Amino acid sequence: MLPYDPIAARAMGKPSDTDDVRNRRPTLPVPIAHRRADPESRAALRRALLDETEPELARCRIRAVLERTGALDTAHAMADDNARRARELLTRLPATAHVAHVRALALLTRPAY
Numbered sequence: 440m441l442p443y444d445p446i447a448a449r450a451m452g453k454p455s456d457t458d459d460v461r462n463r464r465p466t467l468p469v470p471i472a473h474r475r476a477d478p479e480s481r482a483a484l485r486r487a488l489l490d491e492t493e494p495e496l497a498r499c500r501i502r503a504v505l506e507r508t509g510a511l512d513t514a515h516a517m518a519d520d521n522a523r524r525a526r527e528l529l530t531r532l533p534a535t536a537h538v539a540h541v542r543a544l545a546l547l548t549r550p551a552y
Contacts, residue, residue, distance in 0.1 A: 460487075460501065461494040467517065469501065472510035480504045522547070 473484055484504050491497035505511045525545040532538045
C-alpha cells in the first residue's frame with residue numbers, strides 16, 4: 440500500500456517510490472479498486488499497470504482510481520483489523536523472544552491523519 444500512501448510510507452521510514460508499480464506488483468488496494476470501479480476506471484487501472492512506461496505517472500493514475508473507489512481506506516482498515524486480531528491471538532502464545540518480535544510487528548500501525 441505504501442506506493443499509494445506517501446504519508447504512511449514516510450511515517451514508517453519507507454520510501455514511497457514506485458517499485459511495486461514498476462515491477463507490476465499490484466498491492467491490496469488495486470484489486471479492491473478494480474472490483475469497485477466502473478468500466479472506465481478498470482480500463483485506467485489496466486493501462487496504468489500494463490501499458491504505462493513511466494512508473495510515476497502510472498502510480499498517479501492508480502492513486503486516482505484508489506481515491507475514487509475508497510480502496511486505499513478499505514485496505515488500511517483490513518490491515519488494521521488483521522494487526523488487531525494478530526495482537527489478540529499472540530496473547531495466547533508463551534512469552535518467547537520470537538513471539539515478542541512478532542508482537543512488535545503487529546504493533547506497527549499507520550499514522551492517524
